[in-house]
Amino acid sequence: MSNLVYLVSSLPMLTFGQTPPMSLESFLCEAKEQLSVSDYDALCKLDLKNPDETVGENLLQFRELLKQLKTDILEVRNAKSNQRTAVLQTLAKTVFDQNPLEREISIMKWQWEQLTNIDFGESFSFTVVLVYKLKLQLLHRFNSFNTENGLNTLESIVKPPKKMEEE
C-alpha cells in the first residue's frame, strides 16, 4: 500500500490535450519498482488499443463503455453505407458532423472523461494507476497528431501508380 501511495503521489498530474509529461516506458519503469509482480503484469498488459483483451476486472465499467462506443462506431459505419442517419447511444450526434480529426479528438476526450469518472474519489488504489496508464496512452496518441507528419504520411502513400494494364 505504501508503495502504491508513493507511486501515485510521484506521478505528475495529467490534463487532456497537454504534452505527455513522461513516456510510457518511464512510467512503467517507475511502476515496476513500486508494484507487486502481479499488479505490474496487469498494468503492462493493459492497452487502450486492445481493450477487449487487456482491460481487467478493475476497469469493468470502462470496458463496458468502450463496448458501447464500438457499437456507436459500428452504427455510424452502417448508417454511412446505407445512407441513413446514425442512431447513437453513447456519443453526441454532433460528434459525427465534425471532421475526422475533431471527431477522433472528441472520442478521445469522451474516453478521458469516462476514465476521470472512474478514478473520481479513488486516492491511492491500483485503479488510479491503471487509469493513469490509459490516460497517458491517450495523451501520447493525441500528441502524435501532427499536420506536417500527417501530410508527409499521405504524400508517401499517394504516389503515381506505375502498374498499368489493358482491360
Place this chain on the structure above:
Amino acid sequence: MIGLKIKYTKTERAKQKKILKVSLRMLPLFEAMEKSLMVTINTIAENIERITQAIEQNKKEAAPWIAVFSDEWVEISNYISVNKVITKPVDVAGVRVQQFEKVDFEVAPINNDTPLWVDDAIVLMQSQLQLLAEIECLKAQIELLEEELLEVRARVKLFENRRIPNAKTAIRKISQKLQDDERLMIATAKVVKTKNAEEENE
C-alpha cells in the same frame, strides 16, 4: 534538287506532275493532322491541369484534418495499395493510346477496433490515387501524340520544302529542255528543207 539527276523525257515530266499532284493533295491533309494533334495535345494538357487542381482541392479540403494521418495507433499505409491501373486502347487523333478506366485497389478490411478516421482517409487516398493514375495515363497519351506530331511535322516540311519545289523545278526544267529540243528540231528541219530547195533550183 541539287545533285538530283533528271531524265529529260516526257515520261519523267508526267511522273513529276503526278508527284506534284499527289503532294499538293497530301499537304493539306498532313497540315490538318498537325493541327488536330496540336489541339488534342492542348486539350489533354488542360485536362491534366484540371485534374491537378482537383488533387490540390482535395488536399485543401483535407488540410484541417490531415494531422490524423500521423496517428501513432494506426499504420494507414497498410490499409490501401494499388493492384493495377486499368486502361483501354482508343484512337485519339489517329493515334492508338491507352485511356484511363479505373484503378483496382487492394483495401484492407476495417474491423471494429479501427478508428473512424481511417474510413475517411481511405476515401481520400482512393480519390487522390485515382486522379494521379489518370494524370499518368494522360501524360503517356501526350508522349505518344507528340511523337506522332513530330513525324507529321517532318512530313509537312518534306512536302513544303522538298517534294513540291523539287517536282515543280523538275517539271519546269524538263519542259524547258523539251521545248528547246523541239525548237532545235524545227530549226534543223527548216535548214534541211531550205538546203534541199536550193539544191533543186540549181
